Amino acid sequence: MFELSGDHETFRKVVRDFAERELAPHIAQWDRDRHLPVETVHAMGDLGLFGVNVPEQYGGSAGDFTSLCVAIEEIGRVDQSIGATLEAAVGLGINPILAYGTEEQKEQWLPDLVAGRALAGFGLTEPEAGSDAGATKTRATLADGMWIINGAKAFITNSGTPITSLVTVTARTGDDEISTIIVPSGTTGFTVEPAYEKLGWHISDTHGLSFADCRVPEENLLGRRGNGFRQFLAILDEGRIAISALAVGLAQGCLDLSVKYANERHTFGAPLGSRQSVAFALSDLAVSVEAARLLTYKAAWLKDAGRPAAQIKQAASMAKLYSSDAAMNATRTATQVFGGNGFMEEFPVARFYRDAKILEIGEGTNEVQRMLIARGLGLPVA
Known part of the structure; x- marks a missing residue:
């Protein structure tokens, strides 16, 4: 039976506490101001989030890729923008240098990137x-x-x-x-x-x-001259798993907010959650969140286990495709549960609704993911 390790779950609690304490109270204002707070990036660096899967010699903690996905999910559960900042900083900023850089390049650039003093x-x-x-x-x-x-x-x-x-x-x-x-x-x-x-x-x-x-x-x-195409394809495979983790965080955030609201909001003399239509919608949402999470962490596990690249690629595309669709559906469900309040910017589900669409586009559109999955099945798709 698949499950995350005790260390992963302990790390999840640390990141969740950080997100609830340091991010949640400020996200709405940062979103209105379109402001990325550098001091928050530094704080994430102090927590070790940028160096989760980076060797200790460059300032990292030498953890696994699954731990990075846990961090991205938990940050994304509170806010997608900050989660995307983390995902891109590691997956697209640090990982290319870590994977393909010379020792001189690694020593020059990685310490500041890992510490959160710099972004790439x-x-x-x-x-x-x-x-x-x-x-x-x-x-x-x-x-x-x-x-x-x-x-x-x-x-x-x-x-x-x-x-x-x-x-x-x-x-x-x-x-x-x-x-x-x-x-x-x-x-x-x-x-x-x-x-x-x-x-x-x-x-x-x-x-x-x-x-x-x-x-x-x-x-x-x-890396080697002429190997750029091969390099960025490998980087994108990892990125798709990370984006999938970000989508899981959004879907879980929508579920958490909706369950809380459905218990607190009363209509016609009873909690909103007592209405079968609402209860069933949230039950379906819970199933999709769990399925998305399992696909995501299976793909991350394949990466950590060093499985063949083709197997990781297929799993990454499946996870990204399903999780991003699940996240988009989650925002529609959550907004409907919140009713008129869901259309108001003071409620986080409105922000999640705006943030969700890019998940179906970034790191390869979902149409591209379907094409890649079909090729993995041996179909002669163009």
């Missing part, structure tokens, strides 16, 4: 290359020991905060090759565009990026 972004998506990441147009030409980068990126998380230290970007380094290159913040020719006005994730930092003859040293290449 991953520049993959482009204005004309989203799901079709192989259509990357950003180019990097090597000349006199320097990479000269030209192009643009879109929707890049953690790319423009006051403590962003770098962005790893994918670029064509030849007609038939894509590589990944570390671009430090403040590099001449690297421009962080104004923040997007988003439907949800108001606290999360998201920008477009542009590169105009941006020059970085040759040694800023991350």
Whole structure:
């Protein structure tokens, strides 16, 4: 029988207490102000959340990927923007350097990222290359020991905060090759565009990026030249599991809030939860939350167990597909249970409703997940 370890559950309580104490009282105001509080990022670093699965030599606690998913779920249960900040900081900021960086690159960048003193972004998506990441147009030409980068990126998380230290970007380094290159913040020719006005994730930092003859040293290449496509596919597999954990957190948050409201709210002389229609809706929601959680942690367990990449990829796509759909459905159920109050921004379910949709889009749309699952089944889908 599958279950998380005692250490995982103890860690879950620590993160939940932190989220309830340090985040919950302030989220509504941060959301209204569209403000990512740097001091909160530092506090998350002090708690060790950014270094959960990072080796001790770089300041981490050498835990497993499952522990990271627990942390993301519990933060996401209170707020999706902060959960996304954590997910992107580790999955897209730290993990590429940890997985593919040289020892010098790891020693230069990881300690501050792990400690929460800095954040990093991953520049993959482009204005004309989203799901079709192989259509990357950003180019990097090597000349006199320097990479000269030209192009643009879109929707890049953690790319423009006051403590962003770098962005790893994918670029064509030849007609038939894509590589990944570390671009430090403040590099001449690297421009962080104004923040997007988003439907949800108001606290999360998201920008477009542009590169105009941006020059970085040759040694800023991350991993082997031409291996960028393979690298970001592996990074996305992990990211899909992490996004799935974020979706589980949202769905659980909706369930918790709805059960509490259904017990406290009285209509026609009885608790709202005594109405069969409400009770059944929340029962169905509880089932979907549990199913999403099991799919997510199975995928995380496969990653920790070192199972074959194809098996992890299939499990990651299944988890991301189901959990993000479950989260979207959870917000509809919760908003309906809350009735008119669910349409008011003073209630967290309204924020969850806005935040949920991106879960079906980010880290590969759900249409892409279905395509990947079909390929895993051996179907000749294009």
